[in-house]
Amino acid sequence: MVWSDSEIATLSREFVTVADEAYTLYPEHPEHLKRVQGTPAHEFFKRYGEAMPEGDWNHRGTKQGLYMIGPNGEYLEGKFAASGLPDDILKRMERALERWQKLRHQAGYANTPVPKVVTTLPARVAGKDFVLRVHSRDLPRGEGGQGRRFDPDKDLNANWGDFKKWAWNVNWLAVDRWRVLVPSSKQVEDVDAAFVTQLAREMLIDNVRGQAKTWSADAVKTAKLTMLGMPNYDVMKVMYRGEVELDNGQRSMKLKLLGDAVYDQAKRRFRKLRIVAIGLRAGSQGVSQREDDSQPSPIGFAINLYRPPESVDASGQQRKSGK
Amino acid sequence: MLMLSLAVLLHVTPQSPPEPTVSNLGEWLTFIEPVASEQAYREIGWRNALWPAVEEARQLGRPILFWTMNGHPLGCT
Numbered sequence: 514m515v516w517s518d519s520e521i522a523t524l525s526r527e528f529v530t531v532a533d534e535a536y537t538l539y540p541e542h543p544e545h546l547k548r549v550q551g552t553p554a555h556e557f558f559k560r561y562g563e564a565m566p567e568g569d570w571n572h573r574g575t576k577q578g579l580y581m582i583g584p585n586g587e588y589l590e591g592k593f594a595a596s597g598l599p600d601d602i603l604k605r606m607e608r609a610l611e612r613w614q615k616l617r618h619q620a621g622y623a624n625t626p627v628p629k630v631v632t633t634l635p636a637r638v639a640g641k642d643f644v645l646r647v648h649s650r651d652l653p654r655g656e657g658g659q660g661r662r663f664d665p666d667k668d669l670n671a672n673w674g675d676f677k678k679w680a681w682n683v684n685w686l687a688v689d690r691w692r693v694l695v696p697s698s699k700q701v702e703d704v705d706a707a708f709v710t711q712l713a714r715e716m717l718i719d720n721v722r723g724q725a726k727t728w729s730a731d732a733v734k735t736a737k738l739t740m741l742g743m744p745n746y747d748v749m750k751v752m753y754r755g756e757v758e759l760d761n762g763q764r765s766m767k768l769k770l771l772g773d774a775v776y777d778q779a780k781r782r783f784r785k786l787r788i789v790a791i792g793l794r795a796g797s798q799g800v801s802q803r804e805d806d807s808q809p810s811p812i813g814f815a816i817n818l819y820r821p822p823e824s825v826d827a828s829g830q831q832r833k834s835g836k
Numbered sequence: 837m838l839m840l841s842l843a844v845l846l847h848v849t850p851q852s853p854p855e856p857t858v859s860n861l862g863e864w865l866t867f868i869e870p871v872a873s874e875q876a877y878r879e880i881g882w883r884n885a886l887w888p889a890v891e892e893a894r895q896l897g898r899p900i901l902f903w904t905m906n907g908h909p910l911g912c913t
Contacts, residue, residue, distance in 0.1 A: 516876045516877035516879070516880055517873070517876040517877075522876070522879060522880060525880050525881075525901055527898070528898065528899050528900060528901035529883070529889050529892050529893040529896065529898050529899070529900045529901070530880050530881055530882050530883065530889075530900075530901045530903075531882060531883040531884075531885070531886055531889035531900060531901070531902055531903070532882040532883070532884060532902075532903045532904070532905075532908065532909040532910050533884070533885055533886040533902070533903075533904055533908065533909075534904070534905070534906070534907065534908040535904040535905055535906050536906050538886060538904065553887055553890075554885075554887040554890070557886070557887070557890055558886065558902075575906060576904065577904055577905045577906055578904060579901075579902070579903055579904075580901075580902040580904070581899060581900070581901055581902075582899060582900040582902055583899055583900075584890070584893040584894045584896075584897060584898065584899070584900070585894070589899055591902075606901070610899075613899045617897065621897075622897030622898070623896065624896075624897050624898060625895075625896040625897055625898065626896075627896060627898055629881055630881040630882070630883055631881060632877075632878040632880065632881055632882045632910065633884065633910075634884065634910060634911060635884055635908040635910050635911040636884045636885045637908075638911070639884065648868050648869050648870060649868070650868045652854060652867075662871065662873075662874060663873065663874050664873075665873055665876075679874075681868070681870055681874065683870075683911055684911055685911040720907075723907075724906055724907040752858075767853065769855045769856060770856075771857070771858070771861055772861070773861070787861075787865060789856045789861055789864045789865050789868065790856075791853075791854050791855060791856045791864060792853045792854070792855075793853045800906075809853075811853060811854050813854075813864060813867070813868040814868065815864070815865045815868035815869045817865075817869075
């Protein structure tokens with residue numbers, strides 16, 4: 514809702530825009546916090562946070578939010594768990610830029626135009642050889658229910674909880690042993706079971722509405738994937754079929770998998786690979802926000818081999834000149 | 837049309853969950869994957885780590901707009 518707003522998008526160009534994981538920067542657990550103390554990013558964020566007005570920083574609690582910060586940690590605006598309402602965020606950004614105008618003159622900041630950046634993927638998978646992108650979404654359950662798309666004409670100023678109607682999410686997995694997905698014959702073969710189990714545990718998680726943990730090993734009841742290669746000169750088409758069943762006593766998933774791929778036998782790499790996993794999920798755990806939705810309901814995952822845009826560097830960033 | 841054809845397929849109960857087939861594989865992928873209007877956040881142009889962005893902001897003399905979640909915003913798990 515917020516980032517669909519055209520005024521917010523325009524104002525964002527006045528900033529160096531960055532997204533990052535809150536828990537790795539400022540964990541709430543004291544033991545985890547000790548690990549990041551003294552690191553530049555943590556200390557920078559902490560210094561900024563302690564300069565915030567009372568109530569806007571959420572000391573000892575989650576630091577999720579939207580923050581507007583000077584180059585040396587100066588407070589401009591921001592709030593933990595910032596509202597999803599575009600009007601509120603726009604006002605905060607406008608106030609931040611008013612404060613910035615005073616600060617930059619006082620501090621002598623150059624205010625050089627910010628280069629455009631292409632949004633790609635989290636740093637943890639950037640630059641890896643074989644990266645799968647997984648989208649998850651509730652499937653339709655009838656008129657007005659979950660599983661529809663966000664409609665900017667209707668939903669731009671919706672209440673926060675309404676996001677469940679159109680929620681979807683994205684996850685990434687860098688895979689080392691991807692060559693097990695290449696058939697060695699023209700017969701139906703099993704894909705390596707350990708590999709399929711890893712995919713199931715780490716990719717097929719119900720994060721549609723919120724963060725969800727990966728599955729433990731003993732939650733995997735079934736994880737099967739077969740492949741059939743159809744070579745044709747330098748190219749081999751591959752069909753994948755499978756099923757996955759996961760159950761840890763609090764949440765469960767039962768899915769059928771189907772996919773296809775094109776493998777370049779000369780270059781020894783996949784040109785494309787896509788798999789869909791469809792079925793039923795149930796239960797609730799942690800912050801997945803399924804407390805009111807624990808009964809079995811349809812869910813879908815779309816798994817694609819990710820190819821970054823050209824000239825994206827190993828950190829996952831691409832820079833262009835100008836605004 | 838896409839929504840309607842899938843809705844027809846989806847007389848879903850725990851006893852009859854939806855299943856992908858070769859003929860509807862593309863349709864399922866298209867439905868699940870976000871369309872451009874759902875990915876407006878990507879048009880902002882997000883750097884993916886805070887500290888390099890701080891260094892860039894210092895070099896440019898510009899403020900930072902920092903979006904942070906439990907679960908990286910660019911790939912929330």
